Amino acid sequence: MKVHFKIAALGLLLPLAAVTLAAQQDYFSNWPAGRAPQEIGKLVAEHFVTSPHQGNGTIFYGEVGTWYGALTFAQLTHDDALRDELIKKFQPLMPGGAEADRIPRRDHVDDSIFGTVPLEIYILTKDKKYLDFGLSFADRQWENPLPDGLSHETRFWIDDMYMLTILQLQAYRATGDKKYLDRDANEMVAYLRKLQQPSGLFYHAPDVPFYWGRGNGWVAAGMTEMLLTLPKDHPQRAEILAAYQKMMAALLKYQAQDGMWRQLIDHPEAWEESSGSGMFTFALISGVRNGWLDAATYGPAARKAWIALTGFIDQNANVTNICAGTNKKDDLEYYLERPRRTGDFHGQETILWAASALLR
Numbered sequence: 392m393k394v395h396f397k398i399a400a401l402g403l404l405l406p407l408a409a410v411t412l413a414a415q416q417d418y419f420s421n422w423p424a425g426r427a428p429q430e431i432g433k434l435v436a437e438h439f440v441t442s443p444h445q446g447n448g449t450i451f452y453g454e455v456g457t458w459y460g461a462l463t464f465a466q467l468t469h470d471d472a473l474r475d476e477l478i479k480k481f482q483p484l485m486p487g488g489a490e491a492d493r494i495p496r497r498d499h500v501d502d503s504i505f506g507t508v509p510l511e512i513y514i515l516t517k518d519k520k521y522l523d524f525g526l527s528f529a530d531r532q533w534e535n536p537l538p539d540g541l542s543h544e545t546r547f548w549i550d551d552m553y554m555l556t557i558l559q560l561q562a563y564r565a566t567g568d569k570k571y572l573d574r575d576a577n578e579m580v581a582y583l584r585k586l587q588q589p590s591g592l593f594y595h596a597p598d599v600p601f602y603w604g605r606g607n608g609w610v611a612a613g614m615t616e617m618l619l620t621l622p623k624d625h626p627q628r629a630e631i632l633a634a635y636q637k638m639m640a641a642l643l644k645y646q647a648q649d650g651m652w653r654q655l656i657d658h659p660e661a662w663e664e665s666s667g668s669g670m671f672t673f674a675l676i677s678g679v680r681n682g683w684l685d686a687a688t689y690g691p692a693a694r695k696a697w698i699a700l701t702g703f704i705d706q707n708a709n710v711t712n713i714c715a716g717t718n719k720k721d722d723l724e725y726y727l728e729r730p731r732r733t734g735d736f737h738g739q740e741t742i743l744w745a746a747s748a749l750l751r
């Protein structure tokens with residue numbers, strides 16, 4: 392039995408006609424019971440503090456994203472106790488620590504993203520050992536750039552549009568060194584030009600013509616993070632913003648009646664999937680908050696998405712209906728029949744990102 396029940400038709404909300412900009416309706420307050428971002432974020436972040444690592448090997452990227460989201464939430468809510476617990480949890484993963492064998496070592500986007508967490512800890516604490524550790528991953532990612540200046544980790548899977556770019560963005564946020572920001576913008580634009588379709592959505596890869604939910608979620612989250620940081624006069628901001636707005640318009644078209652999106656975005660027979668929906672929620676909230684999206688058009692959709700998404704949290708603070716880890720495959724049934732997980736960090740992270748967006 393769930394603590395947070397889905398509101399199937401959002402009957403507790405005001406009719407959309409009554410929600411107008413003229414009335415200066417705030418789409419992000421007056422939440423139904425149990426839906427406030429402060430409450431939801433703390434529930435999921437504290438659950439993460441006590442959660443074991445997932446998998447038997449090195450730390451995987453979903454855990455990195457959950458750590459980053461929890462640290463962000465702690466900072467935004469001025470919860471020093473939570474922040475300290477999250478940093479304490481990371482200590483064994485520092486070089487020489489008791490769990491140093493779990494530090495990801497491959498020169499690959501899935502592993503390099505690990506540097507995001509120590510960079511966030513540095514931003515919060517100014518302890519240089521975290522900066523040095525995090526930059527070791529960011530700098531390695533560009534040790535042998537391709538002739539066009541892109542990272543040698545480039546593979547043109549849509550997952551990379553978050554997992555590759557967030558590390559360089561964090562390096563810029565930590566150091567202020569523009570080289571990290573320019574690398575990031577060049578990488579993002581190259582992916583956008585290659586993978587965005589006329590619909591505004593993204594194939595999983597050039598040879599896999601499916602609009603996979605979480606894959607598109609990585610794109611939405613990656614562009615959102617970049618737009619939060621890119622200066623308004625950056626030469627590539629306008630192109631990234633236009634691609635983001637085109638994608639958000641497409642997502643509005645495919646949002647289900649209850650506020651969620653599906654495992655394959657454009658397949659109504661596909662099941663509702665929470666990790667992609669969480670990333671889209673994060674992107675929409677951020678767009679309305681920052682004026683990248685028209686509030687009257689997108690505010691109701693963002694609100695509806697958050698309320699629906701939080702309905703997929705069970706009594707143990709685990710998110711349900713999360714697509715299992717998924718490689719690319721040119722096979723419709725492969726995507727439609729992917730296993731559903733509960734408590735997988737792929738889904739836990741997105742709740743924290745969306746909660747943080749509501750609190751910024």
